Amino acid sequence: MLTWLSLLFLALFSAAAFMAGRGRALKASGGSAARLHSLPNYYGSYAALWAGAPAALLLLLGMMFGGRVEDALLQRERPAAIAGMTVDRQDVFFSDVQAVASGQAASEVTYDGDERLAFDAKVAESRRISGIVRYSLLAAAGLVALGGLLLALPRIGTEFRARNRVEGWIAGVLIACSVAAVLTTLGIVLSLVWESWRFFQSVPVLDFLLGTEWSPQIAMRADQVAGAGAFGAVPLFVGTFLIMFIAMLVAAPVGLYSAIYLSEYANRGLRSTIKPLLEILAGVPTVVYGFFAALTVGPLFRAGFNAIGAQLVGGPLDGIGQYLMQVQNQMALVAGVVMGIMLIPFVSSLSDDIINAVPQSLRDGSYAMGATKSETIKRVVLPAALPGSWPPCCWPCRAPSARP
Amino acid sequence: MTDAARSAGAAKRAPLTAREAMLKKRHRSEAWFKAQGVAAIIIAMIFLVVLVGRVVGQGYSTFLTHSISVPVYLDPSRVDAAALEGVNYDYLVAEGMMKKLGVQDDDLGLISGKVMDLTSRDLGFQLLNQLKADPSLIGKTVTVTGPMKADADLYYKGEIKRSTLEEDRKLDNQQLDWLDQLQKSGAVTAGFNVKFFTNSDSTEPEQAGVLGAVVGSAMMLLITALIAVPVGVMAAVYLEEFAPKNRWTDVIEVNINNLAAVPSIVYGLLGLALFINWLHVPRSSPLVGGLVLALMALPTVIIATRSSLKAVPPSIREAALGVGASKAQTVFHHVLPLAMPGVMTGAILSLAHALGETAPLLMIGMVSFVPGVPEGFTGASTVLPVQVFIWENASERAFHERTAAAIIVLLVFMIVMNAAAVILRRRFERRW
Numbered sequence: 001m002l003t004w005l006s007l008l009f010l011a012l013f014s015a016a017a018f019m020a021g022r023g024r025a026l027k028a029s030g031g032s033a034a035r036l037h038s039l040p041n042y043y044g045s046y047a048a049l050w051a052g053a054p055a056a057l058l059l060l061l062g063m064m065f066g067g068r069v070e071d072a073l074l075q076r077e078r079p080a081a082i083a084g085m086t087v088d089r090q091d092v093f094f095s096d097v098q099a100v101a102s103g104q105a106a107s108e109v110t111y112d113g114d115e116r117l118a119f120d121a122k123v124a125e126s127r128r129i130s131g132i133v134r135y136s137l138l139a140a141a142g143l144v145a146l147g148g149l150l151l152a153l154p155r156i157g158t159e160f161r162a163r164n165r166v167e168g169w170i171a172g173v174l175i176a177c178s179v180a181a182v183l184t185t186l187g188i189v190l191s192l193v194w195e196s197w198r199f200f201q202s203v204p205v206l207d208f209l210l211g212t213e214w215s216p217q218i219a220m221r222a223d224q225v226a227g228a229g230a231f232g233a234v235p236l237f238v239g240t241f242l243i244m245f246i247a248m249l250v251a252a253p254v255g256l257y258s259a260i261y262l263s264e265y266a267n268r269g270l271r272s273t274i275k276p277l278l279e280i281l282a283g284v285p286t287v288v289y290g291f292f293a294a295l296t297v298g299p300l301f302r303a304g305f306n307a308i309g310a311q312l313v314g315g316p317l318d319g320i321g322q323y324l325m326q327v328q329n330q331m332a333l334v335a336g337v338v339m340g341i342m343l344i345p346f347v348s349s350l351s352d353d354i355i356n357a358v359p360q361s362l363r364d365g366s367y368a369m370g371a372t373k374s375e376t377i378k379r380v381v382l383p384a385a386l387p388g389s390w391p392p393c394c395w396p397c398r399a400p401s402a403r404p
Numbered sequence: 405m406t407d408a409a410r411s412a413g414a415a416k417r418a419p420l421t422a423r424e425a426m427l428k429k430r431h432r433s434e435a436w437f438k439a440q441g442v443a444a445i446i447i448a449m450i451f452l453v454v455l456v457g458r459v460v461g462q463g464y465s466t467f468l469t470h471s472i473s474v475p476v477y478l479d480p481s482r483v484d485a486a487a488l489e490g491v492n493y494d495y496l497v498a499e500g501m502m503k504k505l506g507v508q509d510d511d512l513g514l515i516s517g518k519v520m521d522l523t524s525r526d527l528g529f530q531l532l533n534q535l536k537a538d539p540s541l542i543g544k545t546v547t548v549t550g551p552m553k554a555d556a557d558l559y560y561k562g563e564i565k566r567s568t569l570e571e572d573r574k575l576d577n578q579q580l581d582w583l584d585q586l587q588k589s590g591a592v593t594a595g596f597n598v599k600f601f602t603n604s605d606s607t608e609p610e611q612a613g614v615l616g617a618v619v620g621s622a623m624m625l626l627i628t629a630l631i632a633v634p635v636g637v638m639a640a641v642y643l644e645e646f647a648p649k650n651r652w653t654d655v656i657e658v659n660i661n662n663l664a665a666v667p668s669i670v671y672g673l674l675g676l677a678l679f680i681n682w683l684h685v686p687r688s689s690p691l692v693g694g695l696v697l698a699l700m701a702l703p704t705v706i707i708a709t710r711s712s713l714k715a716v717p718p719s720i721r722e723a724a725l726g727v728g729a730s731k732a733q734t735v736f737h738h739v740l741p742l743a744m745p746g747v748m749t750g751a752i753l754s755l756a757h758a759l760g761e762t763a764p765l766l767m768i769g770m771v772s773f774v775p776g777v778p779e780g781f782t783g784a785s786t787v788l789p790v791q792v793f794i795w796e797n798a799s800e801r802a803f804h805e806r807t808a809a810a811i812i813v814l815l816v817f818m819i820v821m822n823a824a825a826v827i828l829r830r831r832f833e834r835r836w
Contacts, residue, residue: 261441
């Protein structure tokens with residue numbers, strides 16, 4: 001709350017700096033904007049940026065890291081009364097201290113005697129520290145804002161290139177935004193590597209890659225009687241590839257053929273109706289497909305297979321019949337088919353783009369030779385698009401791992 | 405001679421029929437190919453119709469609900485004005501119901517237990533609240549109106565059938581008789597399920613609603629929009645208009661295209677490490693969800709913005725530069741405003757996509773039971789797709805109905821957003 005108020009105040013200060021900068025420039029030029037290097041608003045913006053931006057950045061950083069600084073200061077010295085506790089209990093102690101200090105609900109652990117005294121002392125210390133941290137941050141931000149304004153204002157004169165400076169700021173912000181995308185990638189890579197490294201500390205890489213049993217349980221405490229978990233990923237790989245394969249069997253033909261029909265045969269009206277409808281399939285959230293699989297496709301397939309199985313039991317295909325009688329709702333076929341439905345629009349729109357990228361002259365040449373439409377598509381368009389017609393079929397590969 | 409002549413004649417005719425046959429074959433294969441295309445489209449459309457049809461078919465009944473009015477006698481010997489919280493209001497309601505049904509409780513309380521299974525506990529809460537507001541009601545008869553219990557509601561809607569074996573349904577024959585009796589007496593009224601839109605999640609299906617999830621989704625989407633759209637647009641402006649074309653910008657470009665293809669669950673992993681473990685953003689809050697989805701939406705916003713900036717013809721830039729505008733003025737005064745419809749369309753579409761995303765939110769632990777509207781951007785919250793996910797895994801049958809209804813609400817939001825994008829594109833997009 002305090003930070004938001006101070007940000008609001010900073011915005012007002014920045015607006016005042018804008019007026020001051022603009023006024024100073026106009027005064028320097030004797031009231032005529034034509035004698036200035038830049039438009040008067042650029043002088044205002046220059047002053048406002050120096051007054052507002054560094055202080056706002058400081059406040060934001062304080063918002064993000066202030067809590068950690070408080071933690072570090074509070075835990076710098078651990079009272080003797082809690083020295084006997086385990087590290088986990090000490091963490092609970094400190095989080096309770098902070099919860100009580102900030103008026104939130106603490107855990108249900110009770111502290112007696114020396115612990116109680118230490119607790120109350122720490123609560124008071126926590127309140128003091130957080131006050132100090134907050135107000136010193138505010139004071140620092142105030143000083144930075146004032147300093148920025150004092151730095152910027154004297155520079156403003158008729159010869160000062162305010163526009164170039166402001167555009168320099170803009171370029172800086174733009175670059176920072178594009179770097180954000182790169183940092184995201186870096187973050188993804190680092191978080192994956194870090195977590196995997198920690199995982200491979202306890203599970204050997206080969207056991208993970210080649211193990212055939214997946215039952216991820218692990219004893220949380222030493223005294224717990226939980227069987228050592230097995231972390232063989234082969235079942236997961238197999239499951240993923242199986243589902244992917246089934247999904248491709250559904251999505252690839254339907255998507256590819258509908259793309260071909262829409263781009264080569266369909267008239268404009270049909271195309272403009274069917275394409276948005278296919279887009280709806282792409283826009284449906286994945287949980288909805290999960291719901292559809294669990295409550296519609298699963299029971300339907302199960303009932304169907306069970307019925308077929310019941311027919312076969314006792315006949316020459318007794319084994320298959322017995323198997324079909326036992327299939328469950330959660331079979332890979334259901335997941336694969338539903339995933340396939342989900343991927344139809346992706347395959348279709350990518351194939352569509354690729355088919356449309358084949359130059360019309362190739363088609364015209366083929367028609368001139370007397371080829372029919374389907375021959376043109378099969379013998380000319382698709383081979384020409386071939387380098388690109390595989391990626392849509394690879395799309396399912398990335399999708400299953402992406403969906404819950 | 406004759407042989408040769410005959411063979412020559414045959415040869416003359418033979419190619420003709422062979423060609424005809426071949427032509428016929430080619431035309432057949434043409435028709436077959438075309439039929440395959442039509443079949444593919446029909447299959448895709450059937451999938452769409454079945455998907456939407458099933459969801460709507462399972463969900464629409466949620467919007468109708470049955471409620472009951474019960475006169476309850478607030479017995480002064482049972483209701484202690486000093487300890488209003490301690491009274492068993494459910495039993496008082498059951499008494500009112502039993503009077504209505506004309507049955508007596510037995511010694512074991514089995515009958516009253518069965519009667520209690522018919523009405524929602526909401527009736528009891530209403531009594532408590534009325535008494536708190538006006539303690540003078542003790543000793544009087546108060547009529548409360550509230551929802552039936554979910555199973556009773558399902559019976560009225562025909563989802564639970566009398567023909568099912570008694571052991572296989574939640575309600576036994578006696579309870580069904582009572583329900584029929586209540587319906588005949590006119591105590592039960594059917595109406596629009598307002599509670600579904602004014603309540604948040606609840607452990608009792610008849611009380612569960614989507615308000616908390618809708619508000620949570622709106623707050624989360626606001627955070628996503630406030631971060632992803634400005635950052636994405638500015639990054640795209642830099643890459644498209646300002647950046648020198650060198651190896652570094654190539655790397656950034658490839659990188660952004662790859663980011664757009666990263667599975668969404670990986671963003672959840674990143675969010676877990678970055679926002680929760682490192683920055684200590686409160687768990688399960690709209691803020692952390694919005695941040696994660698903003699990272700996810702960023703590349704798509706950048707790509708959409710870049711393509712609409714590319715579509716602005718160079719003549720606009722040259723004209724602006726020609727009359728003395730600086731590079732930044734050209735971009736921000738002329739190019740970006742002209743590209744804005746395309747930018748907004750892309751932004752809305754990627755936000756609509758973010759709205760339906762579940763996997764990254766599950767990864768950051770946003771699957772908690774939240775029985776209220778989020779208290780703020782850092783308060784515990786749930787969002788629509790996660791609410792769907794939670795209800796989908798609930799065992800009670802009435803929750804399945806509500807899952808489908810929540811999906812309908814979610815789809816309506818997405819359709820509205822997509823329609824907004826389409827309208828924006830149709831109305832404002834300029835073609836040069």
